[in-house]
Amino acid sequence: MSTRAGVFAVSCTREHSTGARALQREGQLNRFLAEVERRALRIAEIAVRDRDEALDLVQDAMIKLARNYAERPESEWAPLFYRILQNGVRDWHRRQKVRNRVMVWFGRGAGADDEYDVTAQAPDPAGRAPEDELQASEAIQRLEDSIYELPARQREAFMLRTFEGLDVAGTAVAMGCSEGSVKTHYSRAVHTLREKLGDHW
Amino acid sequence: MSKEPGTTFESRASELFNDSVEQLDGATLSRLNQGRHKALAELQKPAIVRWGRWAPALGVAAAATVAVVIMNGQPVVDVAAGPVTATDFEMLIEADSLEMLEDLEFFSLLDAVDAETNGNVG
Numbered sequence: 001m002s003t004r005a006g007v008f009a010v011s012c013t014r015e016h017s018t019g020a021r022a023l024q025r026e027g028q029l030n031r032f033l034a035e036v037e038r039r040a041l042r043i044a045e046i047a048v049r050d051r052d053e054a055l056d057l058v059q060d061a062m063i064k065l066a067r068n069y070a071e072r073p074e075s076e077w078a079p080l081f082y083r084i085l086q087n088g089v090r091d092w093h094r095r096q097k098v099r100n101r102v103m104v105w106f107g108r109g110a111g112a113d114d115e116y117d118v119t120a121q122a123p124d125p126a127g128r129a130p131e132d133e134l135q136a137s138e139a140i141q142r143l144e145d146s147i148y149e150l151p152a153r154q155r156e157a158f159m160l161r162t163f164e165g166l167d168v169a170g171t172a173v174a175m176g177c178s179e180g181s182v183k184t185h186y187s188r189a190v191h192t193l194r195e196k197l198g199d200h201w
Numbered sequence: 202m203s204k205e206p207g208t209t210f211e212s213r214a215s216e217l218f219n220d221s222v223e224q225l226d227g228a229t230l231s232r233l234n235q236g237r238h239k240a241l242a243e244l245q246k247p248a249i250v251r252w253g254r255w256a257p258a259l260g261v262a263a264a265a266t267v268a269v270v271i272m273n274g275q276p277v278v279d280v281a282a283g284p285v286t287a288t289d290f291e292m293l294i295e296a297d298s299l300e301m302l303e304d305l306e307f308f309s310l311l312d313a314v315d316a317e318t319n320g321n322v323g
């Protein structure tokens with residue numbers, strides 16, 4: 001009888017410990033996602049130039065991370081999350097190419113209604129002098145336009161390093177390439193952006 | 202938000218970007234929040250449910266395998282590896298087979314005669 005009680009107690013303790021660990025993991029993942037989601041959204045938005053699409057991409061990336069990698073060490077989450085997100089962005093661009101080709105067949109190319117509406121996506125100007133707001137808005141818009149025109153790999157390297165603050169190793173994991181490639185892509189991206197934006201920025 | 206002297210290109214870009222992040226509107230933040238909670242709900246699902254999402258794909262794969270087998274025709278049956286005993290038994294009880302056995306006796310007789318003849322010659 002006492003042995004049975006002992007086994008029951010051990011089983012309860014184990015379940016309690018597993019439940020506590022799961023709760024702790026959920027809390028950690030919640031904090032991580034809350035910390036990263038807004039920057040991830042803006043990064044995706046710059047890459048696809050559509051906020052709704054970017055929101056979908058970020059949500060998909062969060063779900064995939066939780067589903068497949070929640071048990072991985074917390075330090076690996078950021079590169080994994082951005083790898084999932086970048087894959088989503090690449091898939092999105094592929095689908096867009098196919099869609100555009102189909103639209104051309106039907107005699108309707110990427111029309112004016114598909115263009116990115118800068119005004120609609122402009123940040124809320126609350127709490128800032130109008131001239132400062134205008135200057136900042138123009139500056140970020142020029143930056144976003146220039147980043148969008150970069151080759152995809154350079155764009156990824158620049159945003160992950162500069163905006164998300166990933167180190168070279170983390171960026172390499174996120175991009176699925178070597179650290180040397182990251183350095184090359186990043187260096188070329190900065191060089192091109194400097195040339196484009198130059199004195200006007 | 203004016204550019205400070207001595208600020209590097211990357212830090213200026215980073216500053217502008219962070220500024221735009223801070224100014225995301227409430228509706229967008231709300232959608233991000235919903236997305237995050239959907240993701241966290243994945244953790245509550247037992248593994249079998251998470252694997253269950255592959256069920257349709259597995260079903261399609263199984264159906265495709267069956268279709269390929271059917272399209273390639275009937276499976277080849279190796280006659281040699283079949284039920285030999287039963288086949289032999291059927292052959293033996295046939296009338297023709299009995300005649301064959303008589304022939305065999307005749308041929309063995311011929312062999313014996315040949316052997317004797319060769320022996321005598323030798």
